Amino acid sequence: ENDEINVCVTGAAGQIGYAFLPLLLTGQCFGDKKINLRLLDVPQAESILQGVELELQDGAYPLLKSIKTGSNESILFQDVDVAVFIGGFPRKPGMERKDLLTINGNIFKKQGQALDTVAKKTCKSLVVANPANTNCLILAETAKSIPKQNFSALTRLDHNRAISQIALKAGCSITDVKNVIIWGNHSTTQYPDVNHGTVLGKRIRQFINDEAYLNNAFIERVQKRGGEVLAARKNSSVMSAANAVKDHLHDWYFGTKSGEFVSMAVYSDGSYGVPKGLIFSYPVTCSNFNYKIVQGLNIDEFSKEKIRITTEELLSEKADAFSA
Ligand code: NDP
Incomplete structure (x- = not known):
């Protein structure tokens, strides 16, 4: 039915799943659609998955229409x-x-084959599990009957980290910062790019006026933020990852604001000289559960080199993954 949506979460007995489900079930991804929830995990996690189901019942979420769990x-x-x-x-x-x-x-x-056979052909996929870009590529290449346009991998956490660092440095609020970009792989070779972004309507580079910071410490901090959280928390970045999953799905489904873009890793079409057939993080605009890669941005030599490095890594991951 039209007021319902069938959503499957894999690794649902894990940490990110645990932090994400409440966001999903309070309407933060798909508004007031009723959710038919399917939770998948490996057979060894069966008891944990049952525990999650008990807590979901106890959450008494009005949007939760049905639950199925299994492997x-x-x-x-x-x-x-x-x-x-x-x-x-x-x-x-x-x-x-x-x-x-x-x-x-x-x-x-294996999951791509199942998706290909039983999912709706309109099914949208978001891959979080690492190496996310290459896992997503394998999924998309396997589930051949579903359009490549329906597959994405998560770089929204990196994007949110970049926005937040700029807001902290500029001493302004999150909503004052727009249009940063994460290019490439969800790994330490990603390129957080501020060249097309603004703070309070002014170019980020002009507003912050600190080239050394923006070209070095900023980039490195965003690239290595996962490690920084891990060292401090003695556990990976779970809450912020779940929040980014929510933001990614929300914006893909409801659309980005006029004049604004976000970062999503999607099937490359050759834009910005990236070879076709990689899952590559690009600036995108979204509407109605569709995205478009932002075109026509001017890429300087510094950025070209950073984009080349992350492209090389993705090509070598692809070669390794497909040589198996
Ligand atoms: P998490 O829920 O913490 O993480 C799940 C995946 O997300 C990992 O691959 C992790 O990568 C990745 N990830 C992506 N971005 C981030 C980020 N910013 N911070 C942290 N992780 C990120 O892992 P758990 O171990 O708690 O849960 C995983 C679940 O998956 C378990 O319940 C397990 O049973 C299940 N599982 C399912 C399999 C299957 O479906 N066949 C196979 C194996 C496990 P990284 O490892 O790099 O941190």
């Missing part, structure tokens, strides 16, 4: 409108990047 994608992806992929195999000490890509690649192939 079978073919059942839980049936007719989904939105799939949020949070579940992934974590990097363990001593593990090579290629091993991680292979293990997660296999998970995302």
